[in-house]
Amino acid sequence: MPHELAVVASSYGKEAELLMEYTGQAASRFAFADILYEKREGIARVTLNRPEIYNAYSSDTLREMTETFRDAAMDDAVGVVVLTGAGDKAFCAGSDAREFSKEFLRRPRNFWKFQGLLSEALNLFRHLGKPTIARLNGVVAGAGNDWNLAADLAIAADHVRFMQMGTRVGLVDAWGATQWLPLVVGERRAREMLLTCDEVTADQALNWGLVNEVVPLKQLDRAVNALAKKLIQKFPECTRYTRQQLDMWKDLAWTLTTGHARDWLAVHATSWEPYEGIQAFIEKRPPDTKMLRELAAAGKSSEFLWGANTRKCENCGAKGIPEKFDYCGKCGGKLK
Numbered sequence: 001m002p003h004e005l006a007v008v009a010s011s012y013g014k015e016a017e018l019l020m021e022y023t024g025q026a027a028s029r030f031a032f033a034d035i036l037y038e039k040r041e042g043i044a045r046v047t048l049n050r051p052e053i054y055n056a057y058s059s060d061t062l063r064e065m066t067e068t069f070r071d072a073a074m075d076d077a078v079g080v081v082v083l084t085g086a087g088d089k090a091f092c093a094g095s096d097a098r099e100f101s102k103e104f105l106r107r108p109r110n111f112w113k114f115q116g117l118l119s120e121a122l123n124l125f126r127h128l129g130k131p132t133i134a135r136l137n138g139v140v141a142g143a144g145n146d147w148n149l150a151a152d153l154a155i156a157a158d159h160v161r162f163m164q165m166g167t168r169v170g171l172v173d174a175w176g177a178t179q180w181l182p183l184v185v186g187e188r189r190a191r192e193m194l195l196t197c198d199e200v201t202a203d204q205a206l207n208w209g210l211v212n213e214v215v216p217l218k219q220l221d222r223a224v225n226a227l228a229k230k231l232i233q234k235f236p237e238c239t240r241y242t243r244q245q246l247d248m249w250k251d252l253a254w255t256l257t258t259g260h261a262r263d264w265l266a267v268h269a270t271s272w273e274p275y276e277g278i279q280a281f282i283e284k285r286p287p288d289t290k291m292l293r294e295l296a297a298a299g300k301s302s303e304f305l306w307g308a309n310t311r312k313c314e315n316c317g318a319k320g321i322p323e324k325f326d327y328c329g330k331c332g333g334k335l336k
Contacts, residue, residue: 051087080131
């Protein structure tokens with residue numbers, strides 16, 4: 001090959017490589033375990049595919065969601081992104097309680113890392129540069145509502161129920177709900193949802209502005225597709241910048257609070273409240289909040305499961321023993 005042609009071919013090759021960095025990939029090229037991803041007729045659909053646990057997400061789920069959102073943002077053939085859950089029982093029930101119990105209660109520092117994954121996924125979803133629709137096919141519980149609130153628009157099936165879970169399970173819904181619910185449904189209603197954890201019906205949600213439309217389940221896809229097609233018919237650059245302007249208040253509330261929430265929630269994972277709340281949830285029983293309040297009222301520790309780590313073994317010198325322990329965990333000697 002002549003030198004000039006070789007240079008041209010090389011130039012085209014580099015240009016093609018550069019172009020690939022700014023284009024999406026075929027959805028079939030992705031091999032995901034926790035989600036389903038498809039792209040058709042200008043619509044990218046991301047489906048949380050863990051119906052056996054009400055489409056709760058784990059750290060692996062968040063990594064997969066991040067990958068799909070990044071791809072959809074880069075794909076100029078995609079005009080709208082739809083987020084939904086598999087089946088008809090749940091859109092999303094928040095984060096996986098099993099992962100919290102097995103991992104984060106033991107190593108709270110890893111809960112800080114998990115929240116970093118959540119922040120990245122939510123930020124990508126919110127800043128795709130394209131309209132997003134939450135297709136609400138079932139219960140929207142706890143942190144699942146963060147994804148509903150993060151979407152531009154939402155359509156719910158008429159059997160859908162909404163419920164915040166934070167104060168019921170010993171946590172705080174501080175990754176979207178505390179920031180955005182007051183903006184969407186108003187201050188008083190947001191406080192009611194977050195402090196009482198009472199159920200909100202689909203009709204209530206429509207009346208409050210939490211969703212844009214409520215339809216029978218059989219008509220959900222038709223309604224979502226109709227809305228998506230309507231959005232695709234608008235100018236993409238103007239749509240992108242309109243979204244950016246609309247996000248001002250959400251961005252302000254988010255950036256001022258989530259860094260603090262990430263650190264506080266990681267530290268809070270060492271306390272009694274999330275232990276009792278998450279274990280009660282897994283064991284399908286009511287949490288014993290009364291017991292914690294009674295301990296505090298009696299001047300005892302309601303923060304540490306076995307009391308503050310203040311005792312010392314006079315036999316072996318071990319320190320930091322919980323105050324409720326009768327025997328030393330190191331030498332087995334009886335504590336005085």
